[in-house]
Amino acid sequence: MVVWSPFRFNCGREMANRLAIAPLTTNASNDDGTATEGELEFVRRRSANGFGASISSAAYVDENGRSWLGIGAAHDGHVSSLGQLAEALRASQGLAILQIYDGGRIAKPELIGEHCLRAPSAVASLRPGAKTPRAMTAAEIEALIASFGKAASLARKAGFDGVEIHGANHYAVHQFFSPRANHRDDHWGGTLAKRMNFALAVAQAVRDAVGPKMIAGFRVTPFEAESDGYALEDSKLLCNELAKLKLDYISISLDDYRMSRPTSETRDYKTPIAQRHAPTVSPITEISRVIAGRCAVMASGGIRTCADAEGAIELGADLIAVGRAVVVDPEWLSKIRSNREASILPGLPNDENEIAKALSIPPRMVEYLLSRPGWIPRL
Numbered sequence: 001m002v003v004w005s006p007f008r009f010n011c012g013r014e015m016a017n018r019l020a021i022a023p024l025t026t027n028a029s030n031d032d033g034t035a036t037e038g039e040l041e042f043v044r045r046r047s048a049n050g051f052g053a054s055i056s057s058a059a060y061v062d063e064n065g066r067s068w069l070g071i072g073a074a075h076d077g078h079v080s081s082l083g084q085l086a087e088a089l090r091a092s093q094g095l096a097i098l099q100i101y102d103g104g105r106i107a108k109p110e111l112i113g114e115h116c117l118r119a120p121s122a123v124a125s126l127r128p129g130a131k132t133p134r135a136m137t138a139a140e141i142e143a144l145i146a147s148f149g150k151a152a153s154l155a156r157k158a159g160f161d162g163v164e165i166h167g168a169n170h171y172a173v174h175q176f177f178s179p180r181a182n183h184r185d186d187h188w189g190g191t192l193a194k195r196m197n198f199a200l201a202v203a204q205a206v207r208d209a210v211g212p213k214m215i216a217g218f219r220v221t222p223f224e225a226e227s228d229g230y231a232l233e234d235s236k237l238l239c240n241e242l243a244k245l246k247l248d249y250i251s252i253s254l255d256d257y258r259m260s261r262p263t264s265e266t267r268d269y270k271t272p273i274a275q276r277h278a279p280t281v282s283p284i285t286e287i288s289r290v291i292a293g294r295c296a297v298m299a300s301g302g303i304r305t306c307a308d309a310e311g312a313i314e315l316g317a318d319l320i321a322v323g324r325a326v327v328v329d330p331e332w333l334s335k336i337r338s339n340r341e342a343s344i345l346p347g348l349p350n351d352e353n354e355i356a357k358a359l360s361i362p363p364r365m366v367e368y369l370l371s372r373p374g375w376i377p378r379l
């Protein structure tokens with residue numbers, strides 16, 4: 001099976017198999033952006049199963065872009081904690097990749113102060129209760145790009161094998177690409193080509209900071225659900241430009257890898273995906289065709305079995321990222337590797353204390369997981 005075969009990135013680093021732990025925010029870091037022992041244990045236990053790579057939860061690159069109580073990669077004071085995280089992610093010798101992000105208009109006002117909310121344009125997100133951000137100045141945009149570069153150099157110092165830019169899921173990099181969030185008419189917006197400029201500048205800054213021998217990846221939402229959002233054809237153009245920057249992989253963020261349509265910004269976690277989306281064309285296949293082997297394509301969403309992983313590979317992916325399955329069952333990978341799929345835990349136990357203890361999930365993460373009914377399966 002392809003899933004157990006090794007994979008070599010453009011930069012030369014190798015994954016022992018095609019499976020990676022997807023980025024999973026724990027919402028359980030210290031106020032100063034250092035990792036808590038609880039979240040290190042969450043990561044260590046899951047990574048110890050032999051994943052080819054483990055991607056970290058998203059680390060903020062700038063204090064004013066924090067969207068939750070997560071880890072930071074914003075200044076030299078974060079390096080030692082990032083080093084501990086890299087070690088935990090490498091618990092069974094897999095590659096350790098740091099995901100970096102900025103929240104833009106969906107940063108959390110309670111964490112950063114409402115007056116600090118800034119984004120490509122002064123347009124509020126569709127999320128309930130969202131505040132209207134202030135439009136960033138050109139100087140602030142340049143500074144934010146530099147912060148992504150700085151975060152990548154901190155990752156290198158901390159011993160990571162690579163960095164993944166969070167360009168998906170409605171955070172700042174996605175916002176710059178979205179015609180719904182970006183109404184600018186300068187170098188950073190106005191046309192499709194200009195809306196790509198921020199993502200491309202961030203990707204270049206990250207590549208420059210890590211050099212040619214570390215992994216540089218980019219996570220993309222392949223299209224927006226809203227009728228005035230960007231389409232798959234647009235993100236294919238973006239992926240084509242990103243591939244020219246000699247990235248190591250493009251990761252496609254979907255709720256379910258079989259999905260042909262995106263999830264809306266105001267997603268309802270209760271309705272099963274299958275009831276909302278009829279298959280037409282696979283974004284994994286479409287983007288893989290555009291990339292045409294210039295870098296790896298990583299797929300994610302709804303991978304629960306080995307057959308799912310092989311299914312996503314058949315659609316065109318080289319690599320597979322697994323999220324909720326390893327939240328619910330920390331030993332998921334060991335079980336699928338030894339043909340014990342029947343013993344995979346199908347959902348979180350009902351008792352919250354048991355979730356925390358039995359599954360090594362920090363209590364604040366348990367609260368976060370349960371705050372969106374339907375998001376994570378329950379027993």
Ligand SMILES: Cc1cc2nc3c(=O)[nH]c(=O)nc-3n(C[C@H](O)[C@H](O)[C@H](O)COP(=O)(O)O)c2cc1C
Nearest residue numbers: 022023024025057058255300301302303322323324
């Ligand atoms: C608890 C939780 C936290 C997440 N945090 C992140 C994150 O920090 N960055 C990111 O790109 N995606 C994040 N995601 C999305 C996952 O990486 C993944 O793409 C998504 O859950 C779909 O894959 P799955 O069905 O295997 O979970 C998170 C998902 C969950 C369940």
